[in-house]
Every structure is written in structure tokens, then in C-alpha cells.
Amino acid sequence: MSTTITLDYLIQTRLAEIAEDAWRDHRVMPVRSGDGRVFQLGTGAVWEQWYCQADHGDGLCGEPMLSHEQASTLLGMYADDEPIPDPQFAPAEIELLDPSRGCFMTNALYHFSDVGREYRKAQG
Known part of the structure; x- marks a missing residue:
């Protein structure tokens, strides 16, 4: 008897591995789908999917972490440029599911404060 493995099962398994x-590696936790918040800068808004539980020296961080695409959206950049050239906190490198390409791609997660700082800098 052969075992059938569905694509949904493979994706769910990989998502669980990525979260672990x-x-x-980074003390970054996924947000349960119903517990996320909406973050807005200017006219852009994104949904919270990850948050930092690392201790950067002042206790547990707890700050939202935004993907490269989310940061680019909030900063009005739609190219593959680096959205945060000098982050205060090192970005977390993880794999994320990229629906536009139908695969998992290496991505960076940035602290929301770094994205906000970059936004304010661009506004002058």
C-alpha cells in the first residue's frame, strides 16, 4: 500500500518547519491568523504575520516583523531594491511562501521601527 501525500500537506509541513x-535561529514567532494587526504608513497598509521575541538588551522585543515585500509596499517601492539599507536591528533571514512564484523564497524580516524610521527619513 502506498501513502498519498497532498500538496497542501507538504506546504503546511514546510510552513511549520520555517516557523520552528x-x-x-532568530527568536521570531509567527502570528496566529486572527491575532494580527494592520500596520499603516502613509497610504500603504500591511497585515502583521511575524513578531520578534528576541532580547536586544532591553527585555523581550515584541515588535512586529515585516517581510521585504511588506516593507517595500509601505515605503512605496515596488522594485527588488533593498527597502531598509541601514536597519538598527539585523533582519531575520527566513524562507517565505511566495504566491506570485508558487514556491518558497529566501526573504528578510525587518522590525517595524526600522521601516517607520526609513519612512520618516524619506518624508524629509
Whole structure:
């Protein structure tokens, strides 16, 4: 008898592995779908998907983490440029599911404060 593995099962398994790796390597946790917040800068808005539980020296961070695409959206950049050239906190490198390409791609998660700082800098 052969075992059938569905694509949904493979994706769910990989998402769980990514969440475990993000916690182990960066102390970044996924947000449960119903517990997220909406973050807005200017006319752009994104949904919270990750948050930082690392201690950067002042206790647990707890700050939202935004993907490269989310940061670019909030900053009005739609190219593959680096949205945050000099982040205060090192970005977390993890794999994220890219629906536009139908695969998992390496991505960076930035602290929301770094994205906000870059936004204010661009506004003058």
C-alpha cells in the first residue's frame, strides 16, 4: 500500500518547519491568523504575520516583523531594491511562501521601527 501525500500537506509541513527555524535561529514567532494587526504608513497598509521575541538588551522585543515585500509596499517601492539599507536591528533571514512564484523564497524580516524610521527619513 502506498501513502498519498497532498500538496497542501507538504506546504503546511514546510510552513511549520520555517516557523520552528525562525524561532530557533532568530527568536521570531509567527502570528496566529486572527491575532494580527494592520500596520499603516502613509497610504500603504500591511497585515502583521511575524513578531520578534528576541532580547536586544532591553527585555523581550515584541515588535512586529515585516517581510521585504511588506516593507517595500509601505515605503512605496515596488522594485527588488533593498527597502531598509541601514536597519538598527539585523533582519531575520527566513524562507517565505511566495504566491506570485508558487514556491518558497529566501526573504528578510525587518522590525517595524526600522521601516517607520526609513519612512520618516524619506518624508524629509
